[in-house]
Amino acid sequence: MQRKNFLQSPVKHMKIDRALTVDSLIQQFRNAGSFGAGRLSTACDVYEQMLRDKKCTIFLALAGAVVPAGMRSIIADLVRKRFVDVIVSTGANMVHDAIEAIGGHHYKGNWFVDDYTLFKYHIFRIYDVFVPEEDYSKLDNVLVEIFDEIAKENRGKSLSSNEFSRELGKRLKDPDSILRAAYKADVPIFLPALRDSEFGYAYWLHASRNAFKSTLMVDAFKDVAQIIDICDRSPRNGMLVIGGGVPRNTVQSATLAAKKGMDYAVVITMDRPESGGLSGSTLRETVSWGKVKRKASKIMVIGDAMIIFPIIVASVLERVGENFKRVPYLARKKI
Amino acid sequence: MQRKNFLQSPVKHMKIDRALTVDSLIQQFRNAGSFGAGRLSTACDVYEQMLRDKKCTIFLALAGAVVPAGMRSIIADLVRKRFVDVIVSTGANMVHDAIEAIGGHHYKGNWFVDDYTLFKYHIFRIYDVFVPEEDYSKLDNVLVEIFDEIAKENRGKSLSSNEFSRELGKRLKDPDSILRAAYKADVPIFLPALRDSEFGYAYWLHASRNAFKSTLMVDAFKDVAQIIDICDRSPRNGMLVIGGGVPRNTVQSATLAAKKGMDYAVVITMDRPESGGLSGSTLRETVSWGKVKRKASKIMVIGDAMIIFPIIVASVLERVGENFKRVPYLARKKI
Amino acid sequence: MQRKNFLQSPVKHMKIDRALTVDSLIQQFRNAGSFGAGRLSTACDVYEQMLRDKKCTIFLALAGAVVPAGMRSIIADLVRKRFVDVIVSTGANMVHDAIEAIGGHHYKGNWFVDDYTLFKYHIFRIYDVFVPEEDYSKLDNVLVEIFDEIAKENRGKSLSSNEFSRELGKRLKDPDSILRAAYKADVPIFLPALRDSEFGYAYWLHASRNAFKSTLMVDAFKDVAQIIDICDRSPRNGMLVIGGGVPRNTVQSATLAAKKGMDYAVVITMDRPESGGLSGSTLRETVSWGKVKRKASKIMVIGDAMIIFPIIVASVLERVGENFKRVPYLARKKI
């Protein structure tokens, strides 16, 4: 490469001299093109490409306290609009969705409160969000009944994690619920570590009162074939990753098993690569595995997903317009 | 509190004027008592207290690429010495243990290599560690056979994740293996997200060749009761956490379900609290939940676990001496 | 505090269902109120309060490569609009401003280039921004002349760092320049570590060709009294901090010396507190010193300033309107 090739595009300084829409600001970020601003504008481009690619299946991986912190409606809306096709989540996020679905709440709190006071008051803290214990207890009661019911209906049959979330979505009536929206939109929600959440505790209550007999049965491995199959049948695959952990790994492993590799990838994280964990690993590293293609449109944004993800959604929604209709490839295939 | 109470202990400056043992250095860190050095010296104290407390059960939570990076023997030794009683791990770490158990290797690499070259060479990168694909393939072949065998032996019966790892440990002959050492020492290894690893892919191969019939069956929820029971029967509980994620959450949830709360806690992480994820949440925050007791001996060390954890182990081993015998409380109870 | 007081404000989930202006998005962030989103919405509130407080002097502290990355115009505009009253900066940011003022450029590059190739091509890299060496050399030549001139005009007199930047601003003709805008708007730019930048090297060239005699003379301490005086004469003081380091410390020390303490504070940083550096220290910690008042409106946002700061500016500009006029308190006093 010649010297001049390195000096092609001067940084155009951002200009903020009037009220801007979110996407106009992102265009300023693209003009500058550097550091986090450049990455964020690229992330918007990559998600826009995924949406406009009619042969792409879009995976949304959710780790971290996405729902408690206020992104429940954004995600439910993405599901309803078919702007995502598959969700892979921690159990906890669906627990928090269910808490609100049955009338519970998360409350704005703060991080400098005395935690022992909260303990005595039976209030749980998630950084600066408070959740009263009774909302968990109420959920436990509801779940125990639901689990009894699912167990009865599926005697001798074990469910996959996505069938489990479908059963929940079927029973939750709150239209704002992610689980409910996914059930109605036929968007599978995979929960590869569902026992690691209040679902595990509720299961234990349910199993205890049934003397550990004829209980709900979730097969830890059953969803593997199902998620691989989705990657396999999709001409192209893309992922939006909030956080990292098990959800990111599950999505990446599915595309690897399907011998495909992601065609698009946006990862939002605060983790760094040097300590070697999956959550902070670069998208470049995933190329060595074949989890993401070398030529994929891909970007990692370093930042708090509660800030970054809504910006991406707002920017891309503005680009495609409110009336943009997306029919998922696999849904079209089905017909 | 009076003013003078805040000004009791002057920082004593560290002195490094000759060859020091690891624990002598930690004593210098305690003298200084500040920032990371103070936290690290406290972490050594907390682990020492756990070991010397005859009524404490010690949980080790493993997330991140602990085994690929070289801590396999340290953990196997802790198991053999009964310096930990329960392991909760990502699936991946046990996959990497098994890779080495059947003759595979991890290789020292670097992080600035061209990943597409690695891809073409079928070499996978984990930051600066390389793993050849054939070592994974070899493991797949072994696992498929083992899964067939376990399925046959357990027809109609489903295993918990810890029973699954026990079955693996029984069949691996490598004395250096963590799975093997845990099998022999009767230390349970819980894998709350085991499908999210090569175990998931190997399961898929195994199930495919059995036409998805009569396959190995791991019950996603079965281990919940077992880990809660351990917390419940232990007069006191302590945790050593490397990383965060599902393993940390699983351990904390178990003690919460058992209505106990940890008495001791050491967490090593690079994650920060502000973005609200579990991995970076402070130990103070866990007090609100009752996952860790207000008066617990507890400390979070901010750093790379590959540096911090070996130091803690070396320092504490030096303190208790090579001949220190520890008999786990639950093992004594059994007899 | 009673239990119910902790459970007053439910998190209202963000809603993004149409094109939003930046401030509408920030209002959604306020509704949610948690993690980074909550902090960012608070930061916008705090800056708005500063702007609307007619007795507040606003300090902008700049560390990090703010100018190379594309925020030059934003800052120059803030100066022109009198939305900031005092700048405290690293030398480097003003060097980069001057590079562009004399026709040089920063270029969009990338972070995975081979740095030795860049070295051979005489291209300098700042993460993903490239700067050709000749633009630095051109600046050196200009600065040497300017320094000769300033030295001649100030024989036997030493300048403060802000007088130094004023002299530069006087001589740069580019209307887009921060230095120029500040000169015209009478906004002082303090450079407490100016020798730690290309200004230091240019000084060395200038001094060498003058045999180290009758050179430009900048008094390292002279600006101390001037910045303290500004804090002292202002009924209230506020700070916007990008990054940390010397600029943040200089601003905080000035308010401490004036025995005032900041009334408003917004800090944007990626640094964390545990390792004890000033850049990551919390605003709570500054209260112990008296650098920030206990009751100050204050918030720290954890994130990349290249994303966060433009959002704050856009949101607040939208709130106050394009025609909002602000006359700095000290300017009014002067008249």
Place this chain on the structure above:
Amino acid sequence: MQRKNFLQSPVKHMKIDRALTVDSLIQQFRNAGSFGAGRLSTACDVYEQMLRDKKCTIFLALAGAVVPAGMRSIIADLVRKRFVDVIVSTGANMVHDAIEAIGGHHYKGNWFVDDYTLFKYHIFRIYDVFVPEEDYSKLDNVLVEIFDEIAKENRGKSLSSNEFSRELGKRLKDPDSILRAAYKADVPIFLPALRDSEFGYAYWLHASRNAFKSTLMVDAFKDVAQIIDICDRSPRNGMLVIGGGVPRNTVQSATLAAKKGMDYAVVITMDRPESGGLSGSTLRETVSWGKVKRKASKIMVIGDAMIIFPIIVASVLERVGENFKRVPYLARKKI
């Protein structure tokens, strides 16, 4: 490069089965060779190489609260042993050295104290270190006298920052002081941002009582030539960087100005590269500038310097032995 070249060195798992010296542990880290452990073992190697290279001048860059946190003696000892040749520091670290030199103290505190209580008690907090205001005031009084004295002795003459620290070192009698040790060992201490510290405030007191006439005069630029000259006269240069900020940049700029580039570099930091600041910039990036040579022995360790730096010092001291004599190249040249 052929495939097999990537798979040369299997990770050897660390073994901790008895009391280990610090360097024995580092040898285990080298065997593993990965993540932070690998980087730390390399850092020890690089510092050892610097020490054994008879033609290398060693720069130590100090940012962050190195002295308050307990590393004062380590640094003073390195100076006395001539294990470093030049120090470049924030003003604050030398202020804290001086506080202890005149009988003040830093105290072990904690980070969860109420800061307003501290404020009322006139106790300043630096993360978990407390400093009573009276120790600062005492220092102010001493400094004002010293500044008067220096001013008198240097009428009409301006000092460089290193001459300033030399004057302080000459007057402080505490043998444990870094300033004192450096004075005696003829190790220059550059303070490129000295006004950004209590020195600035003390200057202001001193100048005020002298009606801003005939005051101490420190030339902001005078040290530039002196530090470049050191790089220039040294056949090889190496740097140990704690933190980043102005000290790191000053050292790197000196070697660049001398058209040399560092031959050895160890950087310890918690900062990350993506947000574009100097402190987190990689050593690879510095190669594009010529600040560090392509073939330099260089490594960046991600971690808390209060943990990492003492380990490096202990490991290297153990390697070279207590009786290792090092005569700095420039000192030998002088004779």
